[in-house]
Amino acid sequence: MARHIVASTSEIPPGGNKVVDVAGRDIVVFHVNGEFFALLNRCPHEGAPLEKAACVARLTSPEPGVYERSRVGEMLRCPWHGWEFDMRNGQSWFDPKRVKIRSYPVAVERGDELEKGPYVAETFPVHVEDSYVIVEV
């Protein structure tokens, strides 16, 4: 896998996302509670753009009348038919064995670390004071 610098951390505010073209793939990078997740920007059901998805909580109910919210912001709800996916691995909430979004490893590294490595594209502006989001494809 090659590592691609796709954004500075400040470009993607908490709860926001950025769509990037990495090796010809339309990938969307989400910023949730200080973490970054990269997923193919396409719902596996009918192809809806996941950049327009809602970042929601996991809602569970041990029995009728009792409701619990957890993992706030970490579930992705498709903008069309409402299919829900786990941001961490792209697996669907209702059928995790069969339905998933392609997900990609993400890392955040400081610009001064990157500067020493081989991953700085010639045309990419690197400011050593920033941190960068790296997606592996």
Add this chain to the structure above:
Amino acid sequence: MSEVIDRPLLEEEKTATTRLRIVDCDVHPSLRSTDDLNEFLPKRWQQHLREYGSHLRTPYLFTTPYPRSSPLIARRDAWPPTGGVPGSDLAFMQKQHLDPLDVEFGILQVLDLFIFSQQNLEFGAAIQRAINDWQLAFWSHRDPRLKASILVGQDGVDLAIAEIERCAKIGEYIQINVSPRANEPLGRRRYWPIYERAQELDLPLGIHVGGYGGHPPTGGGWPSYYVEEHQSNAHTIAAQLASLVIEGVPERFPRLKIVFIEGGFGWIPSAVWRMDQHFERFRSEVPHLKRKPSEYVRENFWFTTQPIDEPDEARHLRALIEWVGIDRLLFSSDYPHWDFDDPRFAFKTPLTEAERRKIFSTNARAVYKF
């Protein structure tokens, strides 16, 4: 059999390389605001709208009883960047839907909540007339792909007939839309003058499910959950299909074409089998029916595809399509609503090139005469 089944494929339609442009039988335009109607609404009714508003058979003005999954039941990506509500911006609709999906014709289905079930029938007729003019001025005349329907409320039959005559003279409308939930079941004799005129004019009757019209959405009463209510579109259509067939509408008006819109089609086989079975047992109650209910369904009714039921096994969807009849189905997207179907991915079962052409284009072209 119907003209649709028998229509041969043209030579140029037979090759797989011929581009398949789609006919989308369910595209929803929205008013930006009721002010859009002012130029089409007499001052007397503008004033009425301001001072008295809607008086519907459903509670609460301009609302459904709850938000229904997403605001304005719309796709999250369908809100125009220029502001306004989904479906209200033609340029955005062209860019997001008509152009990329290669829509050759899109049939407008106006759903704004106050159109069909006004208790004040004269006010209702004025709104319907304004909406019919608005469809041409704001949509069809600005993009000839978009086709308008004559919206009429069937509970004021004389007013409906007058509006049908007015619009038919204009000559640009491609069907007559009536409420899916009138005061009474749609097969009732009081509504027949509308069906008679539709047959004479050779304009299909479009019936788009949704709304309440004062009736609970299920036969059992008011549901607790949206997911529960959403199922009821199928029940509603099934009940109206039975009413129309068994009260004798297609027997009386054999050339009338009826298109059920947004009711899906998964429920059709069992509904039709049951009607046929009951017909054999109780035919002395309905001697006006000369043929089995299924025969009327196969000749007078068409069904738009969305929402498509998605069984776990593709072959079950395939069997369903064959049972309903490949010639009965008209593709619809339901843009810009949340349960929109993308024509590239909607059918999760293999279709031959000829079958795709029928569902996505030629069936609708024959029904609507494009």
